[in-house]
Amino acid sequence: MTDVEVQGVDQLTPNCPPGKRDMSGEKEPCRADMEEPLSLLVDVALATPCGDHAACSCDCEACRCLEVRRMEGSLQSMQLQLQFLMSKADDLQECLVNGQGHLKSEALAAAVPNFLYTCQPYFNHLESTTRNTVSQHTLLPFDMFTRRMQLLDFSQQLCDRLEQLVLTYASHNVLCLDETEPNSVSHFCIGQSQLGQLRLTAFLYCKPTPFLARVDTGLHKRMRWNVERLPDGEQQADEEEEREADTEYYLLCCEDIPNTHAAADRDSQGVSQGDLVTRMWSIGQWVQENPDTNDIYDWIMCEVPQANYHRLLFLGSDEPSSCSATDYLQQLLLARQTTEGSYTLQDEYVSNSAN
Template sequence: MEMSLQSMQLQLQFFMHKADDLHSCLVNGQGHVERDALAAAVVSFLYTCQPYFNHLESTVRSTRPQHTSLALNIYTQLLDIYQQLCDKLEQLVLSCASYNLLCLEETEPNSVSHFCVGQCQLGQLKLTTFLYCKPTPYLSQVDTRLYKRMRWNVEKLQVGQKTDKDQGGESKEREAKTEYYFLCYEDIPNTHAETDWGRPGFSDGNVVRMWSIGQWVQVDPDPITETIDDWILCDVPQANYNKLLFLGIEEPSCCIATDYMQQLLLLWKSADSW
């Protein structure tokens, strides 16, 4: 683990320097051709970081703190490496957006509204994590007052069995089932605040920002009767937000939020609720 940690620290330095180089090109670049090339380079760099994120995430999720100070120290450093790269890439994308080099609007086909920050295996579950570069409306065409910050694609390989009478044995069929979970916030009116009249009430400034993890529950197309025609005719899928865990008023880091998501998955797995 110590050798692996040293290797990941060296790789982190490379990615951090590369991000700084791209940022310098952004600030000092000139001309339309250079802008297009730089935008492509930034997007390519995000994809280049994904295998590293996957390795790092898998290592973090499989390395739980033990009762030794060394194990805990390594685990803490892995989390720090992960968070450093998340923050660095997010800053790079936001800087590019401020120069109108990249679009962060999720409704635009070529936008970079989010990027992958790791994938890991938890038994039969495959967890893929995405970070939104800025708070993004939960639904693009409906004001739900919910804004998403992270997304987890949770894929489970369902194993079904059928008997082969000719061979007298069993063969397994596998199909993937994917569910979607989000880290979101919503601004809730603070009814305990005092208005200008000295009575309980709220104004635009008297709100409490609450964070939660919830599940995407598809509404349109109808998940029970949907056909390919329904998806073709549907401009934007609609869904409800099923809140599963309240996290309070502080935004959790990527690592902490994914820890919560992992705990939920392990809890459901132990209860066989999937």
């Protein structure tokens, strides 16, 4: 790519202010003006291709037909947008790998986070189109299930490509993956969906990252979900503090478990070092310990938040894809929802402790 092309890539993405830190001490996705460059792509990604859910109030069969048509209308446009975003990722990587990164290293370092931000509306549209539907219909018709899987595959392809892009830049020391650094790109947002009064925002860590930044717990996080419990009725701007308190954090984590049988046979059978541990995956909840309040001053004074990891689901030794992991969490949340929407997984911990 030429210098002009490098500048063009940098202009693709809106300027993005530094993200604030959420209740787990990590950065939220930044908020920028969505009417910046690429606004056309953003508008298309957020638009409903066809059908109006509001027009379908009680006829479940009609609702299902509208959702099928909505997915059919999404497939072609979303595939085109996927090709566009993948090509831009290729451009950014080619610019770096071909030795031009040193000419505009600062611009390239800023272009990647901005490009990740630009991809968020695409992820959000895929997540809302596919996962919001699941909350309404537990058993999907085959044609609807097939289209859902196709759209989720688009999301997985882009997710994998962006992860590769970030890792490539990090290997060239252009980006930092250490989440303790203010300007690091340790993780990025891969979509938002809503299940009733629950709003899920998913993040992918570019590599397994310690559960606690400065304490070795043996756990490493690979994904995080911010699960917000929305209040009844319209949200009011002055309820921000209350809504923050209603946010829970769930994680996909891995842990290396010692293989006692392999260790016993190591000397006699020549077992390799890699066979001495087995990497196990699980989904659990971040349960805050310190600070134990939502007072902003307590958070400012706390250098590194502390928390425990409550395992909710063991997934075995095979790492799940980001889409599959979100499916697992969604099933956990749906299984524990009541008709009033007042039940939380934290209630289960309190109940179990009392027993």
